[in-house]
Amino acid sequence: MKWFRKKEAFTLVEIMIVVAIVGLLVAIAVPNFVRARRNARDRICQNNLRLVKHALEQYQIDESLDDGTDISGVYGTIITSATDAYIEDEPVCPIADVAYTVTDVEVDPTCTNRDGDAADPDFANHQLQ
Numbered sequence: 001m002k003w004f005r006k007k008e009a010f011t012l013v014e015i016m017i018v019v020a021i022v023g024l025l026v027a028i029a030v031p032n033f034v035r036a037r038r039n040a041r042d043r044i045c046q047n048n049l050r051l052v053k054h055a056l057e058q059y060q061i062d063e064s065l066d067d068g069t070d071i072s073g074v075y076g077t078i079i080t081s082a083t084d085a086y087i088e089d090e091p092v093c094p095i096a097d098v099a100y101t102v103t104d105v106e107v108d109p110t111c112t113n114r115d116g117d118a119a120d121p122d123f124a125n126h127q128l129q
Contacts, residue, residue, distance in 0.1 A: 041094045042126065045111055048091035049128040052100050052109040055079050055086035060105045067106045075102040093126065 056071065059079055065071070076099075079086050092099055093113050100109045111126035 044094045045113070045126045046128060048093070049100060049109050049111060049126075051087060051091055052079075052102065053128060056102060056105060056109070058086050065105055069105050070103065071105055072103045095126075 052075075056075075056079065059065075059071070059074070060069070076090070079102075090099060093111050095113050098112045100111055102109045108128040110128075113126045
């Protein structure tokens with residue numbers, strides 16, 4: 001009696017090869033995706049800092065403030081929340097949703113995430129450049 005083997009299914013070796021190829025592609029793609037996401041968050045934070053700086057400069061011009069004027073209490077009340085605010089919605093850092101720190105007209109606004117661990121790549125580029 002002859003045994004006939006039907007060729008309708010995949011063999012175990014074929015399935016293992018496909019799984020290995022998919023695993024290799026995932027191993028290549030995931031680190032690139034993580035790096036791209038981190039870079040996007042850094043750029044968003046830098047752009048938000050730039051927006052805050054420009055709003056503060058406009059406020060300084062409109063109010064005829066001298067360089068070095070302390071405006072730390074003005075940022076939350078006039079710059080972002082007034083009816084004629086310079087920024088419609090207060091920007092926040094995309095990593096931890098925290099507001100930016102503003103102290104002086106001539107000093108760049110800072111991201112509080114910048115105070116994080118310097119070795120942590122998520123906190124590396126959260127400053128105005």
